[in-house]
Amino acid sequence: MKLFPIRGGIHPDYRKEQSSERAIVALPLPALLYIPLQQHIGAPAEVLVSEGQAVKKGQMIARSTGAISAPQHAPTSGTVKAVTEIPAPHPSGLAQTTIVIEPDGRDEWAELPAAIADPFSADPQTIAERVAQSGIVGMGGAAFPSAVKLNLGSRFKLDTLLLNGAECEPYLTCDDRVMREHAGEIVDGARIMAHALGVPRVVIAIEDNKPQAIAAMTEAARAFAEIVVAGVPVQYPMGSERHLVQAITGRETPAKKLTADIGVVVHNVATARAVHHAVRFGRPLVARVVTVSGGAVREANNIEAPIGARVADLIAFCGGFASEPASLVNGGPMMGQPLPGLDVPVIKGMSGILALTAGETNTQPASPCIRCGTCVSICPCGLVPVEMAAFIRKDNFEAAARLGVMDCVSCGSCSWVCPSHIPLVHYFNYAKGMINAQERDRRKNEQTKVLAEAHTLRVEKAAEARRAMMAAKKAQAAAKTEEKANA
Amino acid sequence: MINAINKSGPFTHGASNVQKTMYTVLLALLPATAFNAYLFGWPALLLFVVTVGACVVIEAGCLILADQPMKAAFDGSAVLTGWLLAMSLPPWAPWWIGALGAVFAIALAKHTFGGLGQNMFNPAMVARVALLVSFPVVMTAWVLPHPLFSASAPGLGDALAITFGGQMPDSVSAASALGYVKTELSRGIPVTQSMAHVPDLMDMALGFRAGSMGETSAILILAGGLFLMARRIISWHTPLGVMGGLFLMGTLFHAIDPARYTDGMFHVMSGATFLGAFFIATDYVTSPVSKKGQLVFGAGVGVLTWVIRTYAGYPEGMAFAILLMNSLTPIIDQYTRPRAFGRTLKGEPLPLAGRDK
Ligand code: SF4
Ligand code: SF4
Numbered sequence: 001m002k003l004f005p006i007r008g009g010i011h012p013d014y015r016k017e018q019s020s021e022r023a024i025v026a027l028p029l030p031a032l033l034y035i036p037l038q039q040h041i042g043a044p045a046e047v048l049v050s051e052g053q054a055v056k057k058g059q060m061i062a063r064s065t066g067a068i069s070a071p072q073h074a075p076t077s078g079t080v081k082a083v084t085e086i087p088a089p090h091p092s093g094l095a096q097t098t099i100v101i102e103p104d105g106r107d108e109w110a111e112l113p114a115a116i117a118d119p120f121s122a123d124p125q126t127i128a129e130r131v132a133q134s135g136i137v138g139m140g141g142a143a144f145p146s147a148v149k150l151n152l153g154s155r156f157k158l159d160t161l162l163l164n165g166a167e168c169e170p171y172l173t174c175d176d177r178v179m180r181e182h183a184g185e186i187v188d189g190a191r192i193m194a195h196a197l198g199v200p201r202v203v204i205a206i207e208d209n210k211p212q213a214i215a216a217m218t219e220a221a222r223a224f225a226e227i228v229v230a231g232v233p234v235q236y237p238m239g240s241e242r243h244l245v246q247a248i249t250g251r252e253t254p255a256k257k258l259t260a261d262i263g264v265v266v267h268n269v270a271t272a273r274a275v276h277h278a279v280r281f282g283r284p285l286v287a288r289v290v291t292v293s294g295g296a297v298r299e300a301n302n303i304e305a306p307i308g309a310r311v312a313d314l315i316a317f318c319g320g321f322a323s324e325p326a327s328l329v330n331g332g333p334m335m336g337q338p339l340p341g342l343d344v345p346v347i348k349g350m351s352g353i354l355a356l357t358a359g360e361t362n363t364q365p366a367s368p369c370i371r372c373g374t375c376v377s378i379c380p381c382g383l384v385p386v387e388m389a390a391f392i393r394k395d396n397f398e399a400a401a402r403l404g405v406m407d408c409v410s411c412g413s414c415s416w417v418c419p420s421h422i423p424l425v426h427y428f429n430y431a432k433g434m435i436n437a438q439e440r441d442r443r444k445n446e447q448t449k450v451l452a453e454a455h456t457l458r459v460e461k462a463a464e465a466r467r468a469m470m471a472a473k474k475a476q477a478a479a480k481t482e483e484k485a486n487a
Numbered sequence: 488m489i490n491a492i493n494k495s496g497p498f499t500h501g502a503s504n505v506q507k508t509m510y511t512v513l514l515a516l517l518p519a520t521a522f523n524a525y526l527f528g529w530p531a532l533l534l535f536v537v538t539v540g541a542c543v544v545i546e547a548g549c550l551i552l553a554d555q556p557m558k559a560a561f562d563g564s565a566v567l568t569g570w571l572l573a574m575s576l577p578p579w580a581p582w583w584i585g586a587l588g589a590v591f592a593i594a595l596a597k598h599t600f601g602g603l604g605q606n607m608f609n610p611a612m613v614a615r616v617a618l619l620v621s622f623p624v625v626m627t628a629w630v631l632p633h634p635l636f637s638a639s640a641p642g643l644g645d646a647l648a649i650t651f652g653g654q655m656p657d658s659v660s661a662a663s664a665l666g667y668v669k670t671e672l673s674r675g676i677p678v679t680q681s682m683a684h685v686p687d688l689m690d691m692a693l694g695f696r697a698g699s700m701g702e703t704s705a706i707l708i709l710a711g712g713l714f715l716m717a718r719r720i721i722s723w724h725t726p727l728g729v730m731g732g733l734f735l736m737g738t739l740f741h742a743i744d745p746a747r748y749t750d751g752m753f754h755v756m757s758g759a760t761f762l763g764a765f766f767i768a769t770d771y772v773t774s775p776v777s778k779k780g781q782l783v784f785g786a787g788v789g790v791l792t793w794v795i796r797t798y799a800g801y802p803e804g805m806a807f808a809i810l811l812m813n814s815l816t817p818i819i820d821q822y823t824r825p826r827a828f829g830r831t832l833k834g835e836p837l838p839l840a841g842r843d844k
Contacts, residue, residue, distance in 0.1 A: 170499065255837070
């Protein structure tokens with residue numbers, strides 16, 4: 001298949017061999033499961049259960065609220081111990097409403113929605129509905145509700161479903177393993193999604209450093225002419241949605257637009273597998289494969305864990321820490337987020353748990369920028385990190401925005417190459433937060449202004465009316481006096 | 488917990504750091520420097536040690552004054568500045584030239600701007616130009632090579648007298664090829680004639696000619712430059728720009744009037760072209776950050792070098808040209824930003840090919 005080059009990028013140490021040859025293992029049911037109401041982008045779900053209530057596996061325990069949201073389901077059968085606030089796996093470490101379930105050990109399924117007998121003759125809406133009801137979100141990390149992306153066919157002229165199996169983040173091997181071990185399920189899910197989207201073509205993109213996955217997927221897709229499995233060059237961040245679309249189709253997504261605008265919808269391979277489960281068996285998303293790796297963990301693994309298992313449970317399953325980790329990361333080392341602790345649960349978008357040694361993180365104090373320009377030449381978005389950082393350091397967010405800081409995908413390449421170890425991405429995230437806040441403020445101010453103006457207008461109108469009334473009264477009175485005088 | 492809350496990724500880092508980068512550049516300079524130390528003997532070595540040492544000492548002093556971590560004195564940047572400065576001095580110049588140059592370079596050109604990464608002008612070139620303007624005689628007292636251990640080479644004792652006693656032997660001074668051609672031209676002797684007396688291109692490439700330590704031995708400098716390219720410390724853009732600009736200007740004007748203008752190849756092979764193209768114009772801090780910008784910057788250096796060599800009062804124009812282009816770096820940076828993903832060069836979102844339903 002003809003591929004197209006993408007700009008810049010880096011070649012970090014992939015260190016995937018720590019876990020790539022370890023087959024997926026299921027985590028034994030932990031003592032308690034913690035299911036946060038918000039594991040996705042969008043509105044948090046709304047609790048449907050109460051303390052002490054018995055639940056079955058797959059039963060909906062929180063429903064979605066609004067257009068962009070996702071429901072939550074019980075990952076196993078048991079009892080609702082509590083609905084309470086606990087720290088979520090978010091760098092802020094802020095508490096979030098969470099349903100705590102004590103498993104009864106029977107792992108008994110609830111009565112599930114019926115399988116969609118022939119998904120390919122089903123209405124696209126039916127499939128999207130099923131995906132939405134199954135709580136499926138993007139499993140590559142972004143955790144965007146998948147059903148929303150399956151509805152894009154009604155709004156855009158689409159031609160390709162791109163399945164992202166690039167897995168360009170170092171360490172992570174969960175997608176690799178899922179592709180090797182469940183290729184058929186992914187291919188089926190992909191075909192169902194393609195049908196829902198109404199696209200004639202599916203491309204499954206996998207980085208060339210996963211030859212077994214490529215082989216397995218190619219084999220599974222052999223019977224389907226509409227599916228192409230494409231090996232893509234090992235070049236971080238190949239898995240970035242827009243860049244992968246460019247590499248595969250040569251089309252460049254315009255700024256502020258979606259890939260759907262240029263005819264492509266991207267889903268993660270694990271998401272496709274979840275869609276297969278939801279459509280063919282009515283099973284909601286209650287478990288995912290997580291790579292546990294890093295030099296500080298005793299034994300790396302790819303673990304199929306129920307949503308809500310604590311990170312500590314997975315680490316314990318891997319034999320605990322071999323040494324005190326210097327960093328604990330949720331996701332890959334490039335774009336992941338720091339884990340606020342070991343007590344946070346596995347959520348739907350969590351692809352990896354990394355316990356990294358100081359040698360692996362190679363953190364060094366920042367020194368002054370030497371203007372080496374490496375960050376400029378490797379930025380896959382064509383930005384100028386060195387200049388943006390200089391402006392942000394002076395709190396000049398407007399200038400940073402003019403240079404495109406809002407276009408930055410936070411891929412981390414610039415920080416990774418910087419010889420001065422400047423935390424560039426940290427600057428950019430900070431600036432994005434500030435600019436968004438300013439934007440919100442501005443909008444709020446504008447709204448206040450509009451309201452205030454409306455108010456003034458109302459007051460003025462009222463005054464006018466009063467004046468008119470007074471004038472009329474006066475005129476009447478005057479007329480009366482005049483009448484009297486004349487009389 | 489172990490993580491600083493709110494710290495963004497990445498949680499891994501490439502192997503590069505400032506120190507490694509600087510020391511790689513020093514390594515690349517080593518062969519040419521060693522060869523030149525051999526060519527010009529003990530006095531050159533003494534001057535080299537004085538210059539580099541003074542730079543490091545002054546850097547340390549400035550860091551103390553600015554209350555910055557002392558570690559920065561050993562990141563290799565001061566050594567590199569001193570090294571490049573030493574390579575642009577006449578090899579038998581007295582010690583105070585090196586020491587004074589170090590003051591110009593480190594204290595004035597670098598630390599008054601705020602230290603590493605902040606300076607607008609290349610410190611070594613600021614020092615060289617300041618010295619050249621202040622002490623034109625000393626700064627143009629070139630000597631012919633006196634290879635170590637050869638009969639004509641000064642011993643350590645003589646060298647100490649040359650470097651520290653200011654006893655420059657009269658008999659040995661020589662003109663660099665560029666200077667010679669220029670002087671002859673000013674006496675009315677056309678280039679076509681004077682060129683017969685300069686070393687042939689082969690000798691110039693190998694280094695058997697008069698000049699500063701860095702001006703001789705183009706081949707070893709080139710080897711060092713290629714090494715830096717292989718290690719991805721520098722890219723081809725700046726050197727190609729410099730050489731290309733110089734060569735094209737030389738060739739063009741030589742074709743127009745061979746009696747007045749030396750040819751392009753002579754320009755490329757003489758003076759500090761190679762050192763300038765590979766090691767000085769490529770200075771990170773004072774050159775543009777984008778590849779496109781580096782090409783423009785390099786070409787500017789090449790063209791200006793030719794202009795200065797040809798029309799100005801000084802035979803060598805590389806240092807001036809680099810400083811002039813340094814001052815344009817912010818502007819070049821501004822106009823050579825890469826095109827952002829999904830945007831036009833102007834920064835507008837790319838047009839959409841009407842795919843909405
Ligand atoms: S990579 Fe770091 S040192 Fe180099 S220009 Fe960018 S910010 Fe400066
Ligand atoms: S500026 Fe943003 S997009 Fe560019 S390399 Fe840095 S993190 Fe990646």
